[in-house]
Amino acid sequence: MQFCAVCNTNRAQVIRPKNGQKLCSQCFLDAFEAEVHTTILENGIFSNRGERIAVGASGGKDSTVLAAVLKTLNERYNYGVEFVLLSIDEGIHGYRDDSLETVKRNAVQYSMELCILGYDMLYGWTMDQVVEKVGRKGNCTYCGVFRRQALDRGARRLGISHILTGHNADDIAETILMNCKTMICPDIDAKDASMVAQH
Ligand SMILES: Nc1ncnc2c1ncn2[C@@H]1O[C@H](COP(=O)(O)OP(=O)(O)OP(=O)(O)O)[C@@H](O)[C@H]1O
DSSP states (O other), X not given: OOBOTTTSSSBOOEEOTTTOOEEOHHHHHHHHHHHHHHHHHHTTTTXXXXXXXXXXXXXXXXXXXXXXXXXXXXXXXXXXXXXXXXXXXXXXXXXXXXXXXHHHHHHHHXXXXXXXXXHHHHHSOOHHHHHHHHOSTTHHHHHHHHHHXXXXXXXXXXXXXXXXXXXXXXXXXXXXXXXXXXXXXXXXXXXXXXXXXXX
């Protein structure tokens, strides 16, 4: 059995990809929260007390962790800001419906206001209808562009000028690989790029 590199008492349960450190779950949570807090302070992310800030909430693990850690730190360090969950329903049957249920539960659990906006409300088309019209090829590109704009429009409707998203290091690596692919490796597709990013 390997012991946690920080407390040296509990069993190590996580290997941190960024530094190879083996930590128990409590020490991992402590380190993660401390790093997020430091990033918030160093970058002056919450400089306007009383400001309402949107959290892009997809119902997936990254944005759920984001909402949870923001609630914890806002209470612990009294940033004095208010978070509003903003969810975009692309209108993809059998895909977003389930995750929106998670967002609704999160809103209750974290006591955050929730705003759900659909592509149908914003653009007059659901993604299912777009696919029916243009086919499957390239539909992720349409969807990604619509989603970014939908988050902007949603925030404007709420009178909010800042949006936080749960993009992580893998997402950034994937974006870089996808942007490079035409130059260095034209055959790589999004799934391959994502797998490379994770390694
Ligand atoms: N439908 C959505 N509504 C609101 N925000 C979204 C939506 N989809 C994505 N986002 C925001 O963009 C971030 C990155 O989205 P991406 O599609 O890469 O999902 P992901 O990396 O799987 O994250 P998650 O686990 O939160 O779904 C999410 O963490 C979230 O903050």
